[in-house]
Amino acid sequence: MGEAIVVTSGKGGVGKSTTSCNIGVSLALSDKKVCLVDTDIGLRNLDVLLGLENRIVFDLVDVIEENCLLSQALIKDQRCEELYLLPSAQAKDKSAVSATQINRLISQLKEQFDYVIVDCPAGIERGFKNAIRGAERAIVVTTAENTSVRDADRVIGLLEKEKIAPPKLIINRLRPKMIKNGGMMDIDEVTALLAIDLLGVVPEDEEIIRAGNLGEPLVFSTRSPASRAFYNIARRIQGESIPLLTFDREKKMVTKMKKWLGFA
Amino acid sequence: MGKMLKSGVTIKGTRNGLLFLLDDVRPFTVILNELRYKLEQSANIWDGPDTAVSIRLGQRQITRQEETELRQLFAIRRNLIIREIEAEGMPYLLDENRGIQIKTGTIRSGQMLEQRGDLLLLGDVNPGGSVRSTGSIYILGALRGLAHAGIEGDDSCIIAASIFRPTQLRIADAISRAPDKWEESELGSKFAYLLDGQIAVDKMNHLGQLWPDKVWKESRLRQ
Ligand SMILES: Nc1ncnc2c1ncn2[C@@H]1O[C@H](COP(=O)(O)OP(=O)(O)O)[C@@H](O)[C@H]1O
Numbered sequence A: 001m002g003e004a005i006v007v008t009s010g011k012g013g014v015g016k017s018t019t020s021c022n023i024g025v026s027l028a029l030s031d032k033k034v035c036l037v038d039t040d041i042g043l044r045n046l047d048v049l050l051g052l053e054n055r056i057v058f059d060l061v062d063v064i065e066e067n068c069l070l071s072q073a074l075i076k077d078q079r080c081e082e083l084y085l086l087p088s089a090q091a092k093d094k095s096a097v098s099a100t101q102i103n104r105l106i107s108q109l110k111e112q113f114d115y116v117i118v119d120c121p122a123g124i125e126r127g128f129k130n131a132i133r134g135a136e137r138a139i140v141v142t143t144a145e146n147t148s149v150r151d152a153d154r155v156i157g158l159l160e161k162e163k164i165a166p167p168k169l170i171i172n173r174l175r176p177k178m179i180k181n182g183g184m185m186d187i188d189e190v191t192a193l194l195a196i197d198l199l200g201v202v203p204e205d206e207e208i209i210r211a212g213n214l215g216e217p218l219v220f221s222t223r224s225p226a227s228r229a230f231y232n233i234a235r236r237i238q239g240e241s242i243p244l245l246t247f248d249r250e251k252k253m254v255t256k257m258k259k260w261l262g263f264a
Numbered sequence B: 001m002g003k004m005l006k007s008g009v010t011i012k013g014t015r016n017g018l019l020f021l022l023d024d025v026r027p028f029t030v031i032l033n034e035l036r037y038k039l040e041q042s043a044n045i046w047d048g049p050d051t052a053v054s055i056r057l058g059q060r061q062i063t064r065q066e067e068t069e070l071r072q073l074f075a076i077r078r079n080l081i082i083r084e085i086e087a088e089g090m091p092y093l094l095d096e097n098r099g100i101q102i103k104t105g106t107i108r109s110g111q112m113l114e115q116r117g118d119l120l121l122l123g124d125v126n127p128g129g130s131v132r133s134t135g136s137i138y139i140l141g142a143l144r145g146l147a148h149a150g151i152e153g154d155d156s157c158i159i160a161a162s163i164f165r166p167t168q169l170r171i172a173d174a175i176s177r178a179p180d181k182w183e184e185s186e187l188g189s190k191f192a193y194l195l196d197g198q199i200a201v202d203k204m205n206h207l208g209q210l211w212p213d214k215v216w217k218e219s220r221l222r223q
């Protein structure tokens, strides 16, 4: 039996899909059987980030409405041994599926895969509630901005009421320069406020945007800081204890980083 | 042999049923654990005809919540029927409008903690979260959201926090919002109170001026 991890944020555009896809690929590259599930019905994304859009025949809604078998809707990523995508439907809306149906689907997937990574739509309404059903772990992605942190806090509050392990935090699009001149919250401020364990910090990286446009997830090719960050996050998910990367060579930051070594 | 620790739960048989004497010194949760153990363990002693139970709390008053927990424990034994709960010379229930209620955890965006009496929160109130209480609010943590003390009109309430960064404060009917920017010099614990119908904020070390009778003086426990 594998486990399902849902990637949430509250606010849109902070990097849920980017994170889901890079973590999924990293896990698959370390010989795990991985299935990525796009639950953002009506706003399909993961297939594009993975460059698999042109191979979609059936989607998640087809599986739920029993228009096809689960195995028919799963798209295999040829670049990995065991990486599959269950794409979302583009021409339907959120009311097409219920939480119970998603729950059943995720359970089915957990029997076949080591990790089922569920990419969640933005918001805290129905789409969110559906996506978190059936997951035993949750990741909350935020940027170091007020509004995004506020929405992350709201989502953490909702997750804490569910039968799900305490969520873990990823801070995305960090810009050390902006922190230094006070334009962005620093990592300590964000973690102090949200009061959950930090799973990793991903720096702002142009390569991510390029990778998204090419349909070639960052972790496949480059060894850029963001790519290393995602790779380390994937290792922490597998239970390894990996120190956080420093994006800033200053001594003060290094000592600060040391404090986070405890976070696994 | 050393002094034996008095049992937390003493059970006596009387003409009218069973008398449960609960120690009033140790924390109530400890007593409840011991009671659970006694009720769950010696199963054979408890099975039998319906028996009336009187519970004596000694010099202790309990909250409604604690009473519920106590009653739930006795539900393990169907034949034990609670007939009375008593404290010595006072009502057994704490007046919830007085006394301090202790809570812990983070009150996150969109969440609200509301309760009677004074509130001691060991945790944070985040932006978008709120705490409301009929009495005063003391926060051992960061107040970054909304706090409303004296929600039923008590204007003598205060709001105190170790990290004082509220978005809005309310005491009784008065409302005040945070400054647009907090100065670095404003770090440190603070409290808010009502002064001529307006909310004023001051450093914790000035609280003695508002509460002269609560300023501590050197003293020792009498043995
Ligand atoms: N670390 C990063 N550095 C630079 N751009 C990023 C980073 N993470 C995400 N992005 C960009 O932000 C946008 C939104 O990301 P996406 O993963 O689609 O967010 P969500 O799924 O939360 O809506 C995309 O254009 C993506 O390329």
Ligand SMILES: [Mg+2]
Binding pocket: A016, A017, A018, A040, A045, A119, A120, A121
């Ligand atoms: Mg997305």
